[in-house]
Amino acid sequence: MTHIGIIGAGITGVTTAYALNERGYEVTVFDQHRYAGMETSFANGEQLTASSAEVWNKLSTVFQGLRWMMRRDAPLRMNPMPSWHKYSWAAEFLLGIRNYRQNTIETVRLAIEARHHLFEIAERETIDFDLERRGVLLICKDKAGYNKASEVNKLLNEGGLDRRPVTSGEMRQIEPTLKGSYYGGFFTPSDSTGDVHKFTRGLADACVRHGVRFAYDTEIEKIVPKDSGYAIRWIPVSRDDGGANANEWRPIQVDGVVICAGCASRNFAAQLGDRVSVYPVKGYSITVFLSTPESQAAAPFVGIADDATKIVTSRLDRDRFRVAGTAEFSGFNRDIRHDRIQPLIDWTRQQFPNVATDRVVAWSGLRPMTPSMLPRVGPGGRFGVFYNTGHGHLGWTLATATAQRVADAIARVMPVTKHVAANPAVVSSL
Ligand SMILES: Cc1cc2nc3c(=O)[nH]c(=O)nc-3n(C[C@H](O)[C@H](O)[C@H](O)COP(=O)(O)OP(=O)(O)OC[C@H]3O[C@@H](n4cnc5c(N)ncnc54)[C@H](O)[C@@H]3O)c2cc1C
Numbered sequence: 001m002t003h004i005g006i007i008g009a010g011i012t013g014v015t016t017a018y019a020l021n022e023r024g025y026e027v028t029v030f031d032q033h034r035y036a037g038m039e040t041s042f043a044n045g046e047q048l049t050a051s052s053a054e055v056w057n058k059l060s061t062v063f064q065g066l067r068w069m070m071r072r073d074a075p076l077r078m079n080p081m082p083s084w085h086k087y088s089w090a091a092e093f094l095l096g097i098r099n100y101r102q103n104t105i106e107t108v109r110l111a112i113e114a115r116h117h118l119f120e121i122a123e124r125e126t127i128d129f130d131l132e133r134r135g136v137l138l139i140c141k142d143k144a145g146y147n148k149a150s151e152v153n154k155l156l157n158e159g160g161l162d163r164r165p166v167t168s169g170e171m172r173q174i175e176p177t178l179k180g181s182y183y184g185g186f187f188t189p190s191d192s193t194g195d196v197h198k199f200t201r202g203l204a205d206a207c208v209r210h211g212v213r214f215a216y217d218t219e220i221e222k223i224v225p226k227d228s229g230y231a232i233r234w235i236p237v238s239r240d241d242g243g244a245n246a247n248e249w250r251p252i253q254v255d256g257v258v259i260c261a262g263c264a265s266r267n268f269a270a271q272l273g274d275r276v277s278v279y280p281v282k283g284y285s286i287t288v289f290l291s292t293p294e295s296q297a298a299a300p301f302v303g304i305a306d307d308a309t310k311i312v313t314s315r316l317d318r319d320r321f322r323v324a325g326t327a328e329f330s331g332f333n334r335d336i337r338h339d340r341i342q343p344l345i346d347w348t349r350q351q352f353p354n355v356a357t358d359r360v361v362a363w364s365g366l367r368p369m370t371p372s373m374l375p376r377v378g379p380g381g382r383f384g385v386f387y388n389t390g391h392g393h394l395g396w397t398l399a400t401a402t403a404q405r406v407a408d409a410i411a412r413v414m415p416v417t418k419h420v421a422a423n424p425a426v427v428s429s430l
Contacts, residue, residue: 004028014207045285048191054152078330135187153186259380280332286324287361306351
């Protein structure tokens, strides 16, 4: 039997587990949390959006970012404190400007491919994740923003996306709750929104039904190459024995390993002799609870993307409205800052004045971002090591496609030797 260990039970790890299980592998997924989807795949913008496929490696974005550095409430902020990780990443990001066009087109194609897998899996496994297939509308306040979006639109169309320009009148027909004044916008009917956490949890349950094992509450310390395969050294997250039983935590032996550890992937790659440049780009979201019929009627169902503020929204069923945005370069810091949350609340009040913001839950997450903004998918330097990580601002959108790609890459070099019978046990203590 060929046994693959997956590090991380976020959206990338769980979709990879599902794809490998489909191909007949024995799969164990490790995560330090008690459930799947508890880190960045928890409360993001929730848009399944090929229309946001533009990579950020562009000179105009860099200059805009520099101007924003002066403003505390700016959509993008970089903590100027020196850090080798941050500045080496930034240098590679600048080099990526030359690949802006091809990387944007590649990302759109991947996002379009991902939708087919996602909808198929959700239907097959009957996963309820508050999916809304009503499209995503980009709103532009002024002519300059509209013209900029027009240029991007050419690339998105070249990648095969059905995004089209719309007038402000058409925008109100598409989403009648819009109240502000707009120059125009772009609508992508094939984009959608849905709850990434619910999907990840639902897919993890499906994986268990099909025989995938999950080792939760399990922190992976080290992955040690052996003569054949890898020993995964772990420690339980809740160590109430003070470490006295450490000898009982025997390493788990696997034939191959897939790193899907989000922002921690860089460290695992370094242990395994690979360089995977992933920087934690922090973002924030608020979940507005729509407790009254008035609020429910005043919040949009179509996904909204605001070009000027870089804010995105999603309607999650009748009574939740997610608003997300901001990009902060300040390392592995997950603090929820009031001065970053307030602009999201203010924006909601301005755009949708009849939505009550009396019950709002704030969240922050770290986007695992590569300098090229393309995920790292495929084999590492050692036989049996693979990566499916670095999905940045689009992990929810892209994961079902990259899971197929990494599973195919594994199948090419490590064929399944024996199909493993389903074992529905969830391994919570190994
Ligand atoms: C504010 C915000 C808004 C966003 N909006 C969108 C959006 O609208 N659409 C979209 O497509 N994407 C969006 N994203 C991006 C998306 O959320 C991420 O790309 C995606 O969740 C990354 O998934 P992942 O599986 O790579 O990482 P994660 O979900 O972080 O999973 C990694 C897992 O690895 C585990 N792990 C790490 N180290 C260890 C260890 N040592 N031992 C055990 N386990 C370990 C972690 O516990 C974690 O569960 C947004 C992100 C943010 C922050």
